[in-house]
Amino acid sequence: MKYISVLIAIILLFSCSSSDDSKPTADTNIEAMYFPDNENDEWETKPLTELGWNEDAKNELFDFLEAKNTKSFMILVNGRIVVEKYFNGHTATTPWYWASAGKTLTTALTGIAEQEDYININNKVSDYLGAGWTSAPTDKESLITCKNLLTMTSGLDDALGDDISVTNLQYKADAGTRWAYHNVYVKLQDVVAQATGQTWNSYFNSKLKTPIGMTGAWIQTGDFSVYWSTTKSMARFGLLALNNGKWKEQQIINSNYFTSSTTPSQNINKSYGYLWWINGQESYRLPQTQLEFQGSIIPSAPSDMYMALGKNDQKIYVVPSKKMVVVRMGEAADGENFALSNFDEELWIKINSVIN
Structure with a gap:
């Protein structure tokens, strides 16, 4: 009888475990990652309620976004659309510019x-x-590597404006010794075109745009091109970033390289990778200043988040711990800005009221 009692207890224990495991869960890490079809923009969606999010706070978030000159806003979780909203006549098929978010x-x-x-970036x-x-003098120019362009440490003078003509790319400091936000990164597009023997557009379309089903185009603006696309195309790139450069079963971007892109790339600005901004670091620097600020760039946002940020508040936020991508397109929330602004912190306070 003793052995029978033990056997029954074991059966009951496993039965209870199976019952608990079968209960619905709001853990977003359990659900399989979804990728939309490459041939159209039909996406799977997921209701907020299934994630345990606060439905009542959604309208307050929308009111805030509309008041802040937003044109589109989207949240993906595990690749599925949880929030999608368009404002002020903007639609799912209307293109908008990425600005410096397109650096990524x-x-x-x-x-x-x-x-x-x-x-070789080195x-x-x-x-x-x-x-x-x-x-720059020849000996100083020869110090500048492709990696310096990726990390904003070229040492060229950022105070001379957006012009990237030869005469305007002037020496300020040795490469690798000074971090400064500078449009000279665009020269990487010339490097890629020269090395591959293809135009930038052709190589971009065949290696990145088409493989993940993006639409859009590079539009010439002054001395360089700016990418324009729909919100969903921006979200596709965010989803690729969330998956460390992998789309469905294809590794589009080497995972080691992508990890390096979204982690601190140098010690001068610890919140900067390879043209990606990084949250949760101990300090950061901003465009057009050599001041160092202590703490995380966006204190209210997840510490593992990395970001593509563009002029006038174009945003792609990628949050691996929550399997989440957030996209915002629109006019400047509070007057013209270069990439970061107080809007980022205000927006994440509103987002947290929905997702927590």
């Missing part, structure tokens, strides 16, 4: 070119573009 597209394609052995930029691509 340049990061992605640079990584692809490296994994295909066209370039090589000098002049290895690909030839000497004299800046006005």
Whole structure:
């Protein structure tokens, strides 16, 4: 009888365990990752209530977004659309500019070119573009590597504006010794084009845009091109980023390179990777200043978040711990800005009221 009692107890124990495991859960990490079809923009959706989110706080978030000149807003969890909203006449098919959030597209394609052995990011930029691509002395220009362009540590003078002509790319400090937000990163597009023997657009379309089903185009603006697309195309790139460069079963961007892209790339600005901003670090620097600020860039946002940030509050937030991508497109929330603004913190306070 003793053995029978023990056997019954074991059966009951396993029965209870199975029952508990079968209960619905709001853990977003359990659900399989979803990728939309490449041929159309039909996406799976997921109701807020199934995630245990606060439905009542959603309208307050929408009111805030509309008041802050937003044109579109989207939240993905495990690839599925949980929140999708358009404002002020903007629609799911209306294109909008990425501004500097599109820097991360340049990061992605640079990584692809490296994994295909066209370039090495540790090589000098002049290895690909030839000497004299800046006005810096030859010995100083030769210090600048492709990685310096990715990390904003070229040492070129950022105070001379957006012009990236030879005469405007002037020496300020040795490469790697100074962090400064500078449009010289665009020269990476020339490096990729020169090394691959293709136009930037052709290589971009075949290696990144088409494989993940993006739409959109690079539109010439002054001395460089800016990417325009729909909100869902921006979200597709965010989903690729969430999955460390993998789309469905295809590793589009080398995972080691992508991890390096979204982790601190140097010690001068610890909140900057390869043209990606990084949350949760001990300090950060901002465009157009050499001041160092203590703490995380967006204190209310998850500490593991990395971000593509563009002028006038174009945003892609990627949060691995929550399997989440957040996209915001629109006009500047509170007057023109270059990438970061107080809007980021205010927005995350509103987002937290919905998701927590």
